[in-house]
Amino acid sequence: MDNMNKPIYLDNAASTPLLDEVTTEILPYLKWLYGNPSSLHRLGRESFQAVEKARSRVASLIGAKKKEIVFTSGGTEANNLAIKGISSRLKRLDPKRNCVIASSIEHESVLGAVRDLEENGFNVLLVPTTINGRIEPENLKKTIPSDGVALVSIMLSNNEVGTIQPVKELAAITHQYGGLFHTDAVQAIGKIPVDVKLLDVDLLSMSSHKIHGPKGVGALYLKEGLMLDPIVSGGGQESDFRSGTENVHGIIGFAKACEITSSRLEEHRASLVALRDYLIFHVLDKIPDSRVNCSTEERIPNIAHFTFTGVQGEDLVTQLDEHGIAASTGSACSSKHQKPSHVLKAMGFSYAELTGSLRLSISILNTKGEIDRVIPILADIIAELRTHSPFDKSK
Numbered sequence: 001m002d003n004m005n006k007p008i009y010l011d012n013a014a015s016t017p018l019l020d021e022v023t024t025e026i027l028p029y030l031k032w033l034y035g036n037p038s039s040l041h042r043l044g045r046e047s048f049q050a051v052e053k054a055r056s057r058v059a060s061l062i063g064a065k066k067k068e069i070v071f072t073s074g075g076t077e078a079n080n081l082a083i084k085g086i087s088s089r090l091k092r093l094d095p096k097r098n099c100v101i102a103s104s105i106e107h108e109s110v111l112g113a114v115r116d117l118e119e120n121g122f123n124v125l126l127v128p129t130t131i132n133g134r135i136e137p138e139n140l141k142k143t144i145p146s147d148g149v150a151l152v153s154i155m156l157s158n159n160e161v162g163t164i165q166p167v168k169e170l171a172a173i174t175h176q177y178g179g180l181f182h183t184d185a186v187q188a189i190g191k192i193p194v195d196v197k198l199l200d201v202d203l204l205s206m207s208s209h210k211i212h213g214p215k216g217v218g219a220l221y222l223k224e225g226l227m228l229d230p231i232v233s234g235g236g237q238e239s240d241f242r243s244g245t246e247n248v249h250g251i252i253g254f255a256k257a258c259e260i261t262s263s264r265l266e267e268h269r270a271s272l273v274a275l276r277d278y279l280i281f282h283v284l285d286k287i288p289d290s291r292v293n294c295s296t297e298e299r300i301p302n303i304a305h306f307t308f309t310g311v312q313g314e315d316l317v318t319q320l321d322e323h324g325i326a327a328s329t330g331s332a333c334s335s336k337h338q339k340p341s342h343v344l345k346a347m348g349f350s351y352a353e354l355t356g357s358l359r360l361s362i363s364i365l366n367t368k369g370e371i372d373r374v375i376p377i378l379a380d381i382i383a384e385l386r387t388h389s390p391f392d393k394s395k
């Protein structure tokens, strides 16, 4: 039985709660095992060994080798390290390797990194998306200049609408044109199988807090033999790729979350698909003038993205919150800044569609009972909002 007063968390694409098994694994490293992994004494050696064991666990989630994992402070840093670290190194070795390509629907951490490169003289190009949030391989081909590309960065799954990109094909095209391929897999890991060898990517970003691990930790997969220029200088940790004392307890928790994720991926995937489809069916059934976006595309199983004619997504989020339901208009970063979503804009949504959107993202901890509680509340809020804001469909 669901507790009728318990808050309902449907913003799991922004962050997820820690699993109990993860908390249990972390605690000793917060309380007693506080050694610095670089120290020579027993406590230091214990931390070092724990980090190395964690590295193997994280690597095995994505079919990588242990030495191909560089721990970072999260997905944002992994994206910045991949994009800036590789591009500056390639350009330093050959100034003609100056072109960097990303898609128009990347996370802000990728778009911000390529904007920084542009300010530093790189030729930055964006691949357009289709109206359904898919990056077509043909459009990448058209974007690559005749003299080639140094780096292409295209996400494995989008964080707002959940579409899965054809990364294997995109990486193959990039390699044909002599470039390296990076993918931001922050939203994909733990939701769909991810194998760096099958995808044939050169770099891949991950984040712990999207898979029930702690915040402030993530990793970059860096294919064996590749080198990059570090963006943080210091003591040379992480094989000189990322200086700074390792976030030991964070890394331990991240690794535990990866282990749980990889051992139960299919079971989790099936239950997420069933719950997401249940949610979508009842929203469309009970709420008139509602639409689910990108439903014809291959998508990760935990995100349902809706547009409700005649309401403002922000009002919806605020009112749902008053009922103890956490939801989002889109990515956590853009919601706080109240900026219209660059993803929906790039997909060609009208102003009304942009502002009337709601992202509900579930996790394995959500239940059908919670969805049953949410639907009538959502329907009532939308009906009420519509009575106050006559909708101008011409906009």
Ligand SMILES: Cc1ncc(COP(=O)(O)O)c(C=O)c1O
Pocket: 013, 014, 073, 074, 075, 076, 077, 079, 107, 109, 155, 157, 158, 159, 184, 186, 187, 207, 208, 209, 216, 217, 218, 331, 332
């Ligand atoms: C697709 C994507 N990339 C990168 C990030 C940033 O990850 P982190 O929060 O670990 O910095 C996020 C977080 O929302 C994301 O959704």
